[in-house]
Amino acid sequence: MTTQIFFDIDGCLITPRYEYNMNIELFKNAIDNIKSKNFVLNLNSNRSLETIMKIRKDLDFNGVVIYENGIGIYNPKTEEKKSYGFTQINKDKIQKIINLNNYNCNFISTDKIIKYPESFAKQLSKETIFCEQSREYTMTLYPRKLEEGVVIAGDLINIKNIMQENFPQYECSINYKYNNVLIIPLGAKKGSNLANLILNNNSASFGDEIADISMFEITQYCGCPLNAYEDVKKDVIKRNGMITNQKYTAGAFEFIKRIGELI
Numbered sequence: 001m002t003t004q005i006f007f008d009i010d011g012c013l014i015t016p017r018y019e020y021n022m023n024i025e026l027f028k029n030a031i032d033n034i035k036s037k038n039f040v041l042n043l044n045s046n047r048s049l050e051t052i053m054k055i056r057k058d059l060d061f062n063g064v065v066i067y068e069n070g071i072g073i074y075n076p077k078t079e080e081k082k083s084y085g086f087t088q089i090n091k092d093k094i095q096k097i098i099n100l101n102n103y104n105c106n107f108i109s110t111d112k113i114i115k116y117p118e119s120f121a122k123q124l125s126k127e128t129i130f131c132e133q134s135r136e137y138t139m140t141l142y143p144r145k146l147e148e149g150v151v152i153a154g155d156l157i158n159i160k161n162i163m164q165e166n167f168p169q170y171e172c173s174i175n176y177k178y179n180n181v182l183i184i185p186l187g188a189k190k191g192s193n194l195a196n197l198i199l200n201n202n203s204a205s206f207g208d209e210i211a212d213i214s215m216f217e218i219t220q221y222c223g224c225p226l227n228a229y230e231d232v233k234k235d236v237i238k239r240n241g242m243i244t245n246q247k248y249t250a251g252a253f254e255f256i257k258r259i260g261e262l263i
Contacts, residue, residue, distance in 0.1 A: 002038050003263050004063065004198050006215055007252060008190075008207035009045040009055055012225055015248045016177055018115050022250040028060055030256045035062055037260065042066065042197070044190050044205070044215060046182070049074055049081075050134035051111060069184050069211065070192040071137045084193065086137045086185055089170075094131060094139060094183075097166050103143070103159075104128035113142045114178060117151040120144060127154045139183040153179035194218040202263050206255050208232060216241070221262065225251030 007013055015021050031041060042063030043052050049067040056065060056076070065074045071086045091107065098105040106123065110132045113120065120130070124146040132140045141163070143154025156174045160181045164172040170183045191214030194203070198218065205215035208228035213235050216222035223242035224232050233243050242258055244251035 001201060002040055003202040003204070003259070004040050004042060004219075005203070005256075005259060006042045006044045006066070006194060006205040006219065007061075008209070008212050008215075009043060009047060009052065011177070011208035011227060011248065012206055013055065013059070013249055013252050016114070018111055020249045021247065022253060024058070024249075027249060027253050030253055031060060034256055034260050039259070044070070044194075044207075046138065046140075046184070046190070046211065048132060048134040048136070051109070051132075064197065066190070066193065068135060068138045069188045070190040070214075071185070071188050073193055073197075083137065086188065088136050089139055089183065091131070091139075093166070094141075094163075097162060098129050098131075098141075101162055102126075103154075105131065107131045107133040109133060110140060110142055110180075113144065117144070121146055121149070121151055124151065129154070129159060137185060138188070141181040141183070142179065143181070156181060189214040191215045191218045204255075204259050204263070206252060221259070223255045223258070225255075227251070 040063040041061040043056055044066040045052055046069045052065050052067055072083050074081045095105045106128055108130055110130055113130050127145040130142040141159055143159050144151055145154045160172050160174050163183055167183055170185050173182050175182055190211050195218055203219040204221040205219040206223045207215055208224050216239055222236055222239055224236045225244050225247050227247040236243055244254040246254055
């Protein structure tokens, strides 16, 4: 019987600086070992498909990619892509709203904002909102400004309120870990399509944020890294899951080894 495992990415497989916190070859050895035992490792993230695929290639996962908070599913083996009825977000409208509120708007690969914030200093003649260019159905906005030569977060609360007013069919929220604003269609959940993927197979999931609890509700076993939110840890305990002793990648490594022993 196949075992399906679903991993969140940010805060689970990578750190808030988008780095691996353990030897990546050792981690990949654990992945190869568990794949040889008929395990399928899937990625389930609020990230865009494009940015997830880079990480999938790094880690050599063998399952599907669930992207943008459960909205899209992509099977790299068949190249089949599904979105289950959600419409694409209006990027032109986002840019117009940002400009009308006297902010600059720039669509880029926003991972660079986290990894190399200082490289954007010259672009910040006034507060700029950087938007993830590769997203299709959701959006992440990174307000940034320059203060005493340092790139810092901009007015997150104001941006969130502006977007909520103009996108009533979406949930707009702030993620203070990454200092960004999230725009996600109402009803989109990371666990929405898991049941169809699991079918009669064993299953497990690993996540660190509140959105990941919807995965825990579907799978037989769950876990979270040491750095997970307290409410996530409480939910994992309630479900007799595993809170790892390590954070981020090292925690996911512990979970993979544990799953190999349990199932």
